[in-house]
Amino acid sequence: MPYLKREAPNPEPIDCRILTAALDLFVNSGYHNVSVHEIQKQADVSIGSIYKHFGGKDGIAKALYKHILNEMDELVDDVMNEHKSPKKQCEEIIRLLCGYTETHYDIMAFIFHAKHTEFVPDEPLICNTLPFIKIREIVKSGMECGEFREINSWVAASTIFGGVIRMIQLRLDNMIEEPLPTYFETLIDASLNGVLTSDTTKTDNKISAVL
Amino acid sequence: MPYLKREAPNPEPIDCRILTAALDLFVNSGYHNVSVHEIQKQADVSIGSIYKHFGGKDGIAKALYKHILNEMDELVDDVMNEHKSPKKQCEEIIRLLCGYTETHYDIMAFIFHAKHTEFVPDEPLICNTLPFIKIREIVKSGMECGEFREINSWVAASTIFGGVIRMIQLRLDNMIEEPLPTYFETLIDASLNGVLTSDTTKTDNKISAVL
DNA sequence: GTCTATACGCTGATAGAC
DNA sequence: GTCTATCAGCGTATAGAC
Structure with missing residues (x-):
């Protein structure tokens, strides 16, 4: 027919x-x-x-949780494959997160704006999932290879990524009006300054002081 | 009787x-x-x-929300009264948050670990409440008086406080095993480095590099 | 595999005695 | 002001037709 x-x-x-x-x-x-x-x-x-x-409803939530975290994991893998230096990797992950917040609002809101333990109690905490573990590994290797100062790795990871995560949450809450990529350079600069070894820092500081 | x-x-x-x-x-x-x-x-x-x-249940939630945020607000006020320099004020707020996480788990969990819009929809977003607004004001005045670099205030505030907030969340999730005050000095150093004006930074950097 | 109609439990809320 | 007993509605989940 x-x-x-x-x-x-x-x-x-x-x-x-x-x-x-x-x-x-x-x-x-x-x-x-x-x-x-x-x-x-x-x-x-x-x-x-x-x-x-x-x-059931919880089954949907679980499937979503796994699906989305898997997607994040692949993104992190991509970054890790394309760049070798931990510092560069961190920068690219931050860029990625900024961009994704604009293009994939729902996914970012699901990851950074919900308390998953309340509805997927038997899934691992989000900070214990692959992508987040890998990010912490990046930070550690950055300290080992001398790009980052040797401080407690929780502090280092929180300093580097706490800023972006906070920006993401504020953006999701509609507090920040401009798209996040607008602030990317400033954010990278401010976030990494605190953990970079002194030689690397100096130059960056001078540059941003001049601008 | x-x-x-x-x-x-x-x-x-x-x-x-x-x-x-x-x-x-x-x-x-x-x-x-x-x-x-x-x-x-x-x-x-x-x-x-x-x-x-x-x-009703929502009435309890509202009362709790207001009560706790009021408590936070008074704490921030105390810090602002006792210290004049914005940099010092930021440090003390970070110290306060670290300490409170250990001594008042429930309060910190309520503030930093819940999505309030889901159950107190008509209350202002937590980032729009007095204590948080005041904290952002501190950051702005820090830039005006030259202690902090003149960058976007969202980025500055997120950089300074994003690290602690992240640490608090990780601690609440039982990821970090040591009490937060353990990391206070390192955290302050790493968080503020990114936004301090270059002259202030230099000395601090040298010190922490030597240690 | 997809749908409709139905059942059951729980939760928020009230009415009225003390 | 405090309590107990009870209600009404909703939300999850199932059974069974197509």
């Missing part, structure tokens, strides 16, 4: 629609304020399918 | 017991995972009293 115009069939696979709808609703209303019925409605799927595919 | 030994009467006022119990439960289980019945049980009060005093 050549001219039979079928309804655009499966614009997206069903489980993908469910996850997309769930992410949107979770991020905008909060996990506990969203009912399965709302997800079902927004995903244009029946409740039965949801329970068939994910086993 | 002299020797009538009454039950220790009102060890604490009733609304105080309710708030204490609620804070504990909210922090440890998450607002949405706590029922009024649980609060009632733990506070050793009847449901009626709770609704009489606070009008």
Whole structure:
């Protein structure tokens, strides 16, 4: 039947629609304020399918959690492969996070704006997931190779990435009006200054003092 | 009746017991995972009293929110009164936050570990409350008086306080095993280095390089 | 595999006695 | 002011037709 115009069939696979709808609703209303019925409605799927595919609301949350963290992990891997120096790697991760906040609001909000222990209690804490572990490893290797000062690694990691994370949270809360990449250079400079070894610091300082 | 030994009467006022119990439960289980019945049980009060005093679960949350932020605000005020230099003020606030994380776990968890918009939607965002606004003012005045470099104030504030906040969150998540004050000096040094004007930086850098 | 209709439990909230 | 008993509604989950 050549001219039979079928309804655009499966614009997206069903489980993908469910996850997309769930992410949107979770991020905008909060996990506990969203009912399965709302997800079902927004995903244009029946409740039965949801329970068939994910086993329930918590199943959706778990799947989302794993999916998103896997995506982050791959991004971190890419950065690690493309750049060798830990300092450069940190910079690129910060750039990545800034950019992603603008292009993938939901994902960043899901990662940095939710208290996951409240709804995926048996999943590992987000700071114990692969991408975050890898980032801490980067910081450590930066200290070993002499790019970063030898201080406690928690302090180092928090100093380097605490600034961006804070900026991301403020941006997600609509406190910061400009897109984050606007501040990228300043942010990098300020965040890394505190942990760089003195020789590296000096030059950067002079440059930014002149500007 | 002299020797009538009454039950220790009102060890604490009733609304105080309710708030204490609620804070504990909210922090440890998450607002949405706590029922009024649980609060009632733990506070050793009847449901009626709770609704009489606070009008419901959300009333408790609001009262807690205001109470705690008021407490924080007074602490910030104290710091601002006792120290004049913005740099010193920032240091003392960081010290304060580190100490408070150890001595007042629940309060810090409530402030830094919960997504308040999900359960007190009509209250101002936490970053728009008095203590946080004042902290940003400190940062701005630091730039005006020349202690801090003149960069975007969001970046400056995030750089200075993003590190501590991150440390607090990691500590609350039991990732960091030592009490935060252990890291205070290192943290201050690393956090402030990025925003100090170059002359101030130089000396500090040399000192920490020698150590 | 997908859907509809239904059941069951829990939670927030109230009414009224003391 | 404090309590107990009770209600109404919602939200998760299931059973069974298509």
